[in-house]
Structures are given as structure tokens and as C-alpha cells.
Amino acid sequence: MILVFIEHKDCVLNKTSLEAITAAQGIGKDLGLKISAVIPCDKDCALAQEISNYDLEKVIMAKNEKLGIYTPDGYTDAWEQVIKATNPTYVIMAHTYQVRDFAPKLAARFGKEVVGDCIRYRNEDGKLVFTRRIFLGKLDADVIIEGDAPYFVTFQSGAFRGDNAEKGGSANIETMDVEVGEIRMKPEAPFQEAKASIDLTKSAIIVAVGRGIKSQENIEKAQELADALGADLAASRPICDAEWLPIDRQIGSSGQTVAPKVYIALGISGAIQHIVGMKNAGTIIAINKDAEAPIFDIADYGIVGDIFDAMPVLVEEIKKAKS
Amino acid sequence: MKIIVLMKQVANKDAVLRVGNDEKWIDESDIAHQTNESDGYALEEALRMKEAKGEGEVVVCTLGGQSAKTVIKDALARGADRGIHIIVENDQKLSPHQIAKTIADAIRDENADLIFTGLQSDDASYGQTGVILAELLGIPHATIVIDIDRESLNGNLRVKRELESGWYQWFVYQLPALLTIQSGISQIRYASLKGIMAAKRKEIKEVTPTIEDFGAAQQIQKVYMPLKTKQTQMLGDGDVKRGAAELVEKLKTEIRVI
Numbered sequence: 215m216i217l218v219f220i221e222h223k224d225c226v227l228n229k230t231s232l233e234a235i236t237a238a239q240g241i242g243k244d245l246g247l248k249i250s251a252v253i254p255c256d257k258d259c260a261l262a263q264e265i266s267n268y269d270l271e272k273v274i275m276a277k278n279e280k281l282g283i284y285t286p287d288g289y290t291d292a293w294e295q296v297i298k299a300t301n302p303t304y305v306i307m308a309h310t311y312q313v314r315d316f317a318p319k320l321a322a323r324f325g326k327e328v329v330g331d332c333i334r335y336r337n338e339d340g341k342l343v344f345t346r347r348i349f350l351g352k353l354d355a356d357v358i359i360e361g362d363a364p365y366f367v368t369f370q371s372g373a374f375r376g377d378n379a380e381k382g383g384s385a386n387i388e389t390m391d392v393e394v395g396e397i398r399m400k401p402e403a404p405f406q407e408a409k410a411s412i413d414l415t416k417s418a419i420i421v422a423v424g425r426g427i428k429s430q431e432n433i434e435k436a437q438e439l440a441d442a443l444g445a446d447l448a449a450s451r452p453i454c455d456a457e458w459l460p461i462d463r464q465i466g467s468s469g470q471t472v473a474p475k476v477y478i479a480l481g482i483s484g485a486i487q488h489i490v491g492m493k494n495a496g497t498i499i500a501i502n503k504d505a506e507a508p509i510f511d512i513a514d515y516g517i518v519g520d521i522f523d524a525m526p527v528l529v530e531e532i533k534k535a536k537s
Numbered sequence: 538m539k540i541i542v543l544m545k546q547v548a549n550k551d552a553v554l555r556v557g558n559d560e561k562w563i564d565e566s567d568i569a570h571q572t573n574e575s576d577g578y579a580l581e582e583a584l585r586m587k588e589a590k591g592e593g594e595v596v597v598c599t600l601g602g603q604s605a606k607t608v609i610k611d612a613l614a615r616g617a618d619r620g621i622h623i624i625v626e627n628d629q630k631l632s633p634h635q636i637a638k639t640i641a642d643a644i645r646d647e648n649a650d651l652i653f654t655g656l657q658s659d660d661a662s663y664g665q666t667g668v669i670l671a672e673l674l675g676i677p678h679a680t681i682v683i684d685i686d687r688e689s690l691n692g693n694l695r696v697k698r699e700l701e702s703g704w705y706q707w708f709v710y711q712l713p714a715l716l717t718i719q720s721g722i723s724q725i726r727y728a729s730l731k732g733i734m735a736a737k738r739k740e741i742k743e744v745t746p747t748i749e750d751f752g753a754a755q756q757i758q759k760v761y762m763p764l765k766t767k768q769t770q771m772l773g774d775g776d777v778k779r780g781a782a783e784l785v786e787k788l789k790t791e792i793r794v795i
Contacts, residue, residue, distance in 0.1 A: 285708075286668075287677065311701050315680045318633070318665030322672040326753045327634040328665055343758065349563070350659050352554050355760045361753035398677035400693075400709040404700055419794055443794070455721030461703075468699055468719075476794050483550075497792050498767075499784065501777075506553060508763065515787060516769045519777030527781035535785055535795045 215271070215300060216242050219293075219307040220253040223284075223404070225260040230308035232376030235268055237335075237369050238306040239380055244337040247303055250274050251385070254292045254392075256282035262387045270385040274300070280394040283401050286316040291394045293320050299390065302364050309368035311467075321366040328366040329357055331486070333373045350485040351508035371467070371490050412446065412462055419445035419476045422465055422492070423453055426481015426502060426521050430458040435525050436480055442532040445478070450488045466491035480521045484509030538593035538690075540583040541621075541644055543654040543667070544576040544612060546605040550659065560759050562629045572608045575655025579718040581725045582685060583653050584616045589687040594618045596647065600640055602626040606741065613736035614728035620741040625748065629661065632754035637669035643744045645674065651694075652715040656681050671715040678715040679708055683722055 657664035671678035773780020
């Protein structure tokens with residue numbers, strides 16, 4: 215069988231769990247395995263009913279009063295018992311920040327490791343081959359897992375479509391009272407930093423800068439281009455880390471996820487963490503001096519060269535075109 | 538307070554990568570190297586902790602071939618007190634569990650109060666060495682740490698974890714603990730001339746480990762350039778200015794946003 219992790223906060227679903235269900239359903243069909251969803255919670259989780267509408271054999275509610283708020287110790291203990299009780303072949307999860315926090319610990323408890331952040335898999339005569347992106351997106355690696363089950367696999371956000379998760383049937387909801395040992399970390403309540411002053415998810419056009427912009431002074435040049443286009447200015451993580459632009463302009467897994475009509479990436483190489491935040495843009499335009507930069511793999515239009523040569527020409531030509 | 542910082546040597550961010558002959562890794566010959574980005578932040582945070590505490594020792598530890606000694610020397614020049622070099626040539630052949638086990642065996646007797654790592658390496662990007670290591674050492678961990686409350690240094694340590702989509706959460710830990718540090722936690726210092734001179738006298742212990750087989754290892758079968766998911770129209774044919782002019786034409790006539 216396959217176990218799939220349902221992530222939630224206060225019984226509100228993390229939607230990437232639906233992507234994990236889609237992945238698990240695909241693997242289940244390929245290998246002839248049934249699927250159960252696992253929801254750790256401190257009560258009769260309000261999510262269980264919703265998840266039971268998907269095409270699953272069971273929904274297992276792993277219940278303990280210490281599972282109300284996520285901790286790596288609590289989740290690992292709970293999962294350990296579910297796995298021991300069910301003997302799964304695969305444990306499938308979405309590669310979220312929470313999963314990154316506890317899945318390797320859980321796998322280690324079984325003498326295993328995680329094949330993490332996979333972007334796809336294929337079935338070779340009943341043996342699964344997973345593809346991971348390595349070297350900041352510059353290369354792909356096909357990976358197999360040796361040894362016996364359970365196998366722990368996580369998939370990158372967007373690797374599968376959550377709305378492709380098949381419904382139908384009504385899975386049995388089963389409560390499993392799990393024991394949780396000492397929790398060695400004390401969580402405080404999660405919070406959002408000062409509300410973002412700009413909501414880039416509503417932008418029609420975004421001009422985003424990466425390392426290639428080189429210095430804070432040069433941000434102005436990108437701003438001129440953004441102004442000429444009527445676009446909002448955004449950035450990849452290193453730019454916000456350096457505080458050249460405020461963090462509310464950051465696009466990517468730790469920043470905002472956007473889908474504007476047009477996304478212009480200036481000097482952004484296209485690390486996975488950035489790409490997950492903008493790959494659904496209508497038209498992606500990349501300008502980068504490195505012809506091998508991964509950003510070109512997802513771009514509709516590309517220019518290889520120095521952004522400082524391109525930006526003034528763009529501004530001038532846009533102004534001409536508009537007048 | 539003893540803090541061990543795990544640091545890894547990786548291919549330079551700007552290096553042009555070629556697939557190696559065995560198609561299982563990159564061709565490492567002639568590749569420029571650098572310290573893994575988030576590991577650099579892990580070191581910086583450890584140095585700041587020691588400074589805030591007013592006492593302590595920062596020990597930098599790397600696992601890798603002889604060339605990885607550069608990483609230790611650089612860390613010593615920035616202010617780390619001593620180094621441990623676990624010498625493993627071709628360390629890319631090790632799976633994350635093997636790496637964690639080897640490091641655990643090398644540092645267990647140090648009984649560190651804190652272990653810092655970067656949140657993931659920029660080459661293999663397993664992102665799990667630290668977490669597995671914590672489990673093997675029997676100590677609690679936190680990943681993707683973006684702030685540490687130095688006011689809490691004398692009691693239980695308060696650390697801020699980054700969640701997704703702009704959310705954060707503080708956790709309180711008793712030591713010992715292992716933290717994986719997010720890039721950008723603070724501005725990284727440069728090595729001073731004095732630091733570089735002082736580093737020459739600092740100890741680097743070499744450890745030659747026995748690598749144990751690991752039956753459940755993930756194995757890279759093949760590495761290759763990513764398959765393109767999109768047909769990209771390249772503009773300008775090497776002439777950036779012409780490309781820019783062509784792009785504006787596309788923005789006007791095809792994409793229709795001007």
C-alpha cells in the first residue's frame with residue numbers, strides 16, 4: 215500500500231497535499247497498490263470528511279493531544295506508529311517546508327532516507343525511477359532507491375496537479391490513537407510578518423531582478439523599465455536577502471507565488487526556489503548572460519546577453535512604441 | 538558554548554557544468570568551487586552567537602576531498618577556532634544517510650551544545666543531512682532557521698523558523714540542538730588580514746573515516762541537462778540590443794501589453 219501525507223494547519227488543508235494524492239494515485243495504478251491518506255491531528259479532524267471524497271482506500275486520522283500544533287518530534291512519533299501498523303511500500307508527501315523538517319527524521323528512524331523534491335517519476339518494469347533537479351536547477355538526476363520498503367518520496371510543488379486528484383468512492387475514516395513521546399521543542403503561534411505592502415499576485419506585468427543586477431544602485435535601471443511597461447518590480451531571494459528590495463517583493467517558495475500575464479526575468483538564473491513562484495506566468499521572458507541558465511528552460515522568449523545592454527534599449531523602444 | 542558548523546564545498550554558482558563521462562555526476566575537473574551558500578550563513582550565525590555570549594568555541598567541520606580544506610581555511614580566517622576535515626574523496630557517491638552517519642561518528646565525542654548547517658547544499662540538494670544527523674545523535678532539530686534570539690542565549694534558545702508564503706514561527710529549544718540555517722539570516726563578514734594570518738596557526742584535525750555500506754541508499758543512475766518544457770524563441774541571435782528591440786516588437790504585436 216501507499217501512505218500519503220495530508221498537511222494542514224488548524225484543520226485547514228495545505229493544497230499541495232492534493233498534488234501528493236495525485237502522485238500517489240498515479241504510482242498506485244502503476245504498481246497496483248492501494249492508497250491511504252494520513253492526517254495527524256489532536257481531534258476528530260474536520261478535514262477527514264473532505265479527504266475521504268478522494269479515491270482512497272482509507273483516511274487514517276493519527277490522533278494525539280500533542281498533535282494540535284506541528285512539531286518535528288510529535289509528527290515523527292505519530293508517523294512512526296502509523297507506518298509500523300500499516301507496512302506501506304511507499305510514503306508519498308509534498309515537498310513543503312514542514313515535510314522537509316520531519317520527513318528525513320522519520321525516514322532515518324526506519325534506517326531509510328528520503329528521495330526528496332522529485333519533479334517526476336517513471337515506472338520501469340515495476341521499479342520506479344524518480345527525477346530530482348540538482349545543481350540549482352541546472353541538471354536533472356534519475357534516482358532509484360535500493361533496499362526494502364518503506365520508500366519515502368517527496369514531490370516538488372507543482373510536479374502534479376492537485377485538481378487531477380481523482381474523487382469517487384468514499385474512503386473509510388479510521389481513527390488511530392497514537393502515542394507521542396516527549397516534545398523537545400516548544401512551538402509558539404505561527405505569524406505573518408508585517409503585512410506585505412504590495413500584492414504582486416494581482417500584477418499584470420512583473421519585471422523581476424536577480425543576482426545579475428549586481429548592485430543596489432542598478433535597481434533603479436530595472437525600475438525605469440518597469441515604469442515604462444507599467445509593471446511591478448520584483449526580485450529573487452538574494453536581492454531581498456541583501457535588502458536591495460524589501461522582502462514583500464520576493465518571488466519564490468519563501469516569497470510570493472505569482473501568475474502575471476507577462477514575467478520578465480532580468481539576470482535571474484532560475485533556481486527551483488524561484489521558478490516555483492512564477493512558472494505559471496502567461497508569458498515568461500528571460501534575459502541572462504549565461505545561455506545555459508535554467509530560466510531559459512521555462513522561458514517563452516529569451517535573450518542571451520548583458521541585462522545592462524538590454525535595459526536601456528527596452529526602455530527606449532517601449533517609449534517609442536507607446537507614443 | 539561549543540558550536541560545530543558543518544560546511545560543504547560545492548561547484549561555483551557560475552560554473553558551466555558538464556556531465557561527466559560516467560553520466561552520474563558533473564565533470565569535476567577544472568570546476569571552480571565555493572563554500573555552499575547557506576553554510577556560509579550558518580558560520581556567520583555561529584560567530585555572532587559566540588560574540589554575543591562572550592565565550593565559546595566555533596568548530597568548523599567539512600566532509601570532502603583534499604580540495605575541501607579551502608572551506609575550512611576560509612572559515613578559520615573569518616573567525617572559527619578550529620577545523621575538522623573528514624576526508625572522503627568522491628563524496629558525491631555517498632547518500633545523505635551515509636554522510637550524516639559519517640559526520641555523526643566524527644563529531645559525537647565533541648559533545649557540542651549546538652550544531653549548525655546550511656539548509657541544503659547547492660549541488661546534490663538533499664536537504665536532509667542535518668536532520669538525519671540530529672536523529673542519529675539523539676538531539677532535537679529545527680530546519681530553515683531565519684533568526685535566533687540572542688537574548689535567550691543564557692537559557693532556552695529561541696529560534697525563528699521560516700514557514701511558507703511569508704509565515705514564520707518561533708520555537709524554544711533546550712540544548713543541545715541542531716539548526717539548519719536559511720540564507721540571508723545576517724550579512725556575512727569578510728575575512729580580515731589579521732584573521733587570515735591568525736588562521737595559519739589554528740588546528741585542522743584530519744579524520745579518515747570508514748564509510749559503511751548503506752542498503753537503503755538512493756542512487757543516481759544518470760544526470761543530464763533538463764528536458765525543455767517549452768519552446769523558447771531566442772531573440773537577437775547574440776546581439777543583445779537587437780534582441781531587446783525584437784522583444785519590444787513581440788510585446789506589442791504578439792503578447793499585446795504595449
